[in-house]
Amino acid sequence: MDTFIPAEYEIQRNYDLCISCRVCERQCSNEVHKYDPDLKKMIADTQKCVNCHRCVCLCPTHALKVVKNQDTYRQNVNWSVQTMNEIYRQANSGGVLLSSMGNPNDYPVYFNKILVNASQVTNPPIDPLREPMETVVYLGKKDVELKRDINGRLVDNLPPQLKLSVPIMFSAMSYGSISYNAHESLARAAEELGIYYNTGEGGLHKDFYKYSKNTIVQVASGRFGVHADYLAAAAAIEIKMGQGAKPGIGGHLPGMKISDEVSETRMIPKGIDAISPAPHHDIYSIEDLRQLIYTLKEATAYQKPVIVKVAAVHNVAAIASGIARSGADIIAVDGFRGGTGAAPTRIRDNVGIPIELALAQVDERLRQEGIRDSVSVIAAGSIHSAADVVKAIALGADACYIGTAALLALGCHLCRSCHTGKCNWGIATQRPDLVKRLNPDIGYKRLVNLITSWEHEIQEMMGGMGINSIEALKGNRLMLRGVGLNETELKILGIHHAGEAM
Amino acid sequence: MKRIYVNESRCIGCRLCEWECVFANSGLDAMFKLKDLAAENFAPRIRVEGGEKAELNFAVNCRHCEKAICVQSCIAGALSKTGEGMVVIDDKKCVGCFTCVLVCPFGAIMPRADGKAAQKCMLCTDNIKGEPNCVKYCPNGAIVFEER
Structure with a gap:
């Protein structure tokens, strides 16, 4: 807390409605609300409020709202309030600024500047409620040579594939950064939906091995929780080279989030900050990456696809080409808006490129080099809706990862305070009293609902285009048109401007 | 039930x-x-x-016990069990002796706010x-x- 900085938000309590039930007080881990016995009413210390909306949602009489504090400095377009406050914070602490979740700044969201086509007259739209509409996709290497045995029968030499009922998966969020109950919700939802969730770099809790056929395990630079059983349990293994929210740097899990169980799962000491290095210390080239990929494949008898996840950076197309040639089965590209449990603010807000541009370039480059079929591509980094999924697939993705959207389904209100470990919604915390607030029986159903509704929407949008399978939509950029984009942006995205015909 | x-x-x-x-x-x-x-x-x-x-x-x-000790202890016949098994209280019969409050092992019966009769959850x-x-x-x- 810094005395130079006024409260960012203000809690407004309608005293005509407040019954002093003190639910807000009990629910606030930041200790904002308090019952004052002298005044005989509830009071609030707005300075501590992070605007997570837990109190607002649980207030039984709807007496609360959180508003932006109208308090203002002298107007200055050059020095924004946020910039000034950041300087005060750093002058106070001497430290690197930390933030959570995705980049909140006003950069263009290209998905919102892309429009989707529909069929009219010359080819009929398809009604997904009456006609078959295929949303199943298989992720993995597909360009294998056809081989026949001595009797002329086809030899099944297809490398391992991941089968998804919908082209959406839950992206990597580690146990440690998020809670046990959040992981349970993700795992159970993935199982019910026939998709996959991703352990992130925090290992796999012993209770969740039973969901292993819907689990992607991650091997990151810290190697937390990586052992033979962990690899053997998974449906696929992901090597995390980078993360969209913080390209070029590693991870930092604060010691207070490392409880007994997290410590056991990650195989690290309790209560001490867990640092994953920026690079994998054994990977300095594509050849080194190939060694790790084949080490993991060897360790799992070539039964599991290996995913390589990279952040979307300036040379991402060339990097993806290298990854495709290094033996990876799937490449995950994470755009600069992707979320995180904690990242240095400067990195989160200034490093990386938008997923739409990166994805279009990766797909284009792999096609040009004739190796598009040797890998599948997953797009990640702020996929907001079913429409974004459709657009991403038309830009060339095989499937999408959703992280932030999944957390929102569990109750997250994007207060971006994950790094404090005091998540009032029971998601990004390890405090047992807070973790309890996320009931996985409710959480997993909300996730199932979210993906099911997106599936319906994807089918409707595909049907409108007269397309009846994800396969036919993949890389189908003629279905997309840009609005308000300049020549360069259109060229990078490989799409025409709205109004231009084929 | x-x-x-x-x-x-x-x-x-x-x-x-x-x-x-x-x-x-x-x-x-x-x-x-x-x-x-x-x-x-x-x-x-x-x-x-x-x-x-x-x-x-x-x-x-209230757990609505099978053998509800509160019902057995009620001196006024205010507490009874319905056919379904729910323990109910008739506050017109209750004399406010609060024997039920004393005997309930769960603390699930308590005096009403006005103190004149007992009250309990009737679902x-x-x-x-x-x-x-x-x-x-x-x-x-x-x-x-x-x-x-």
Whole structure:
């Protein structure tokens, strides 16, 4: 807390409605609300409020709202309030600024500047409620040579594939950064939906091995929780080279989030900050990456696809080409808006490129080099809706990862305070009293609902285009048109401007 | 018979159930009208055990015991069991001796706010009707109303 900085938000309590039930007080881990016995009413210390909306949602009489504090400095377009406050914070602490979740700044969201086509007259739209509409996709290497045995029968030499009922998966969020109950919700939802969730770099809790056929395990630079059983349990293994929210740097899990169980799962000491290095210390080239990929494949008898996840950076197309040639089965590209449990603010807000541009370039480059079929591509980094999924697939993705959207389904209100470990919604915390607030029986159903509704929407949008399978939509950029984009942006995205015909 | 059960691993100790109970029994049409309720008149029929910042919280209300000791101990015949098995109280018969309060092993019967009779959870059959209010508004699905 810094005395130079006024409260960012203000809690407004309608005293005509407040019954002093003190639910807000009990629910606030930041200790904002308090019952004052002298005044005989509830009071609030707005300075501590992070605007997570837990109190607002649980207030039984709807007496609360959180508003932006109208308090203002002298107007200055050059020095924004946020910039000034950041300087005060750093002058106070001497430290690197930390933030959570995705980049909140006003950069263009290209998905919102892309429009989707529909069929009219010359080819009929398809009604997904009456006609078959295929949303199943298989992720993995597909360009294998056809081989026949001595009797002329086809030899099944297809490398391992991941089968998804919908082209959406839950992206990597580690146990440690998020809670046990959040992981349970993700795992159970993935199982019910026939998709996959991703352990992130925090290992796999012993209770969740039973969901292993819907689990992607991650091997990151810290190697937390990586052992033979962990690899053997998974449906696929992901090597995390980078993360969209913080390209070029590693991870930092604060010691207070490392409880007994997290410590056991990650195989690290309790209560001490867990640092994953920026690079994998054994990977300095594509050849080194190939060694790790084949080490993991060897360790799992070539039964599991290996995913390589990279952040979307300036040379991402060339990097993806290298990854495709290094033996990876799937490449995950994470755009600069992707979320995180904690990242240095400067990195989160200034490093990386938008997923739409990166994805279009990766797909284009792999096609040009004739190796598009040797890998599948997953797009990640702020996929907001079913429409974004459709657009991403038309830009060339095989499937999408959703992280932030999944957390929102569990109750997250994007207060971006994950790094404090005091998540009032029971998601990004390890405090047992807070973790309890996320009931996985409710959480997993909300996730199932979210993906099911997106599936319906994807089918409707595909049907409108007269397309009846994800396969036919993949890389189908003629279905997309840009609005308000300049020549360069259109060229990078490989799409025409709205109004231009084929 | 359907009963109210509480899953202590899900109870977050917010005490909304207590307020929803008081509201259901208040006869008021909007919850904010409880605003002027004096603290001594706050008498919910469900109580959350475990104080603030306790490791474990769980709500407790009448278990509707098979052999209800409260019914056996009632000197006025105010407590009885319905055919279905619900323990009910007839406050017109209750003389306020509170023997039931003493004998209930769960602390689930308590004096009414005015102190003139005992009160207990009757699964919201005696007030709002329908799904019990504590169950309906438990924000974490910790309180359920089901057959077991």
